[in-house]
Amino acid sequence: MRAVQLTAWQSEPELREVPVPRPGPGELLLRVDAAGLCHSDLHVMSCPPGTLPYDLPMTLGHEIAGTVVEVGDGVDGSWLDRLAVVHGVWSCGTCHSCRRGHENHCLHLDGRVGFGLGRPGGLAEYVLVPAARQLVAADGMVATELAPLADAALTAYHAIRLHREAIEGGTVVVIGAGGLGHLAVQILKQTTDAHIVVVDTRPAALEAAREHGAHTTGTTVAEAVDAPVDVVLDFVGADSTLAAGAEVLAPGGRLVMVGGGGGSMTVAKGRDLPLGWHVNAPFWGPRQDLEAVVELARGGQIVADIEVVRFSDTLDAYRRLREGDVRGRIVVVPD
Ligand SMILES: [Zn+2]
Ligand SMILES: [Zn+2]
Structure with a gap:
């Protein structure tokens, strides 16, 4: 064969x-x-x-x-x-x-x-x-x-399920609406009541995300987010996306690194992350x-x-x- x-x-x-x-x-x-x-x-x-x-x-x-x-x-x-x-x-x-x-x-x-x-x-x-x-x-x-x-769907679903408690009734930011992210938007829409914010640099991906149920979209996190958020699902995982996600987390918020973009960040008490932070990297x-x-x-x-x-x-x-x-x-x- x-x-x-x-x-x-x-x-x-x-x-x-x-x-x-x-x-x-x-x-x-x-x-x-x-x-x-x-x-x-x-x-x-x-x-x-x-x-x-x-x-x-x-x-x-x-x-x-x-x-x-x-x-x-x-x-x-x-x-x-x-x-x-x-x-x-x-x-x-x-x-x-x-x-x-x-x-x-x-x-x-x-x-x-x-x-x-x-x-x-x-x-x-x-x-x-x-x-x-x-x-x-x-x-x-x-x-x-x-x-x-x-x-693509399993990994997105698993990340969402792990953080469902924080997502329900809150605001979640999806960074990267590609192979996994576009399914994450649909899973969030179908299985949670969260306010869904989607960030992607590609206009076509944002248009699809809106069709799938995104409430707010933007080409950067700063552009799309105007108040602290409960969960960031980073499907890119680059230095820049992790930093942008950390920037908008509410106290007790969760930064979830799903994408394997090779990025890294320092996690410590009293540094760049809000009080009560959670950082998680789910696997499949x-x-x-x-x-x-x-x-x-x-x-x-x-x-x-x-x-x-x-x-x-x-x-x-x-x-x-x-x-x-x-x-x-x-x-x-x-x-
Ligand atoms: Zn894969
Ligand atoms: Zn085993």
């Missing part, structure tokens, strides 16, 4: 021919019907050797929707032919965190956190899934709309939150803005993602 593989650090991925995996005991084989491209893939490609504990070559792709075509010994055969979205965290299912429903904090991830992020990913004709508990059934839904739920999300976003999508409450590309065009699509020449999420489908 063909797969999009990273073969060397600090290089572009390649289309390569690899064997179709066979499911062992407890495992399932999915035919990949749709796979999303993510900025974190670009981050992985750009890492110098020794940064990430991944073995190369590695198939990329951590937003996967597909159909179960083969099951290993011990797997419920009723999974066959079902469409599912894959919970991408390669969790053990049995550790302290997994037992509490925090699979995204599994104690055994060992740096190789999931599909396409240390483990074989979904940018291939087939992908091996280690356990049925990593699938969320999505019968009757559309694969291209499902794939972005696995990371647990299975229960993936189930929640699948239900929101099933009910039409959230809809990912997608651009569908053919598998053969994946390398070109990554180049456009790097150049910022995309709107919404790129989703790859078989040729």
Whole structure:
């Protein structure tokens, strides 16, 4: 089968021919019907050797929707032919965190956190899934709309759920209305009563955010915000966005760093942050939150803005993602 593989650090991925995996005991084989491209893939490609504990070559792709075509010994055969979205965290299912429903904090991830992020990913004709508990059934839904739920929607939903108490009845600022942020706006609108402020430098992204329910928009935080806010969801994560977010926090406010833009800040008592500050960097999300976003999508409450590309065009699509020449999420489908 063909797969999009990273073969060397600090290089572009390649289309390569690899064997179709066979499911062992407890495992399932999915035919990949749709796979999303993510900025974190670009981050992985750009890492110098020794940064990430991944073995190369590695198939990329951590937003996967597909159909179960083969099951290993011990797997419920009723999974066959079902469409599912894959919970991408390669969790053990049995550790302290997994037992509490925090699979995204599994104690055994060992740096190789999931599909396409240390483990074989979904940018291939087939992908091996280690356990049925990593699938969320999505019968009757559309694969291209499902794939972005696995990371873009899940990560946004998880960040919002963690801070729901502060968001309800308050004001939340979303910085960056791209692949994750545009879904965050919809999730906030559909599941909270917050006043939603959206900041993005691109006029088209702000227009879409208003359609999705943003109450106030602006090209800078300072322009969009005129009173202290309860929660800042920073989907960029650059030095400048973290600083701008910290600037407008109310006492007790929460600065949530979701985007991996490489920014940093100093946190200390009595310095730049308001009294009672919270700073948090959520990671991806647990299975229960993936189930929640699948239900929101099933009910039409959230809809990912997608651009569908053919598998053969994946390398070109990554180049456009790097150049910022995309709107919404790129989703790859078989040729
Ligand atoms: Zn991602
Ligand atoms: Zn675990």
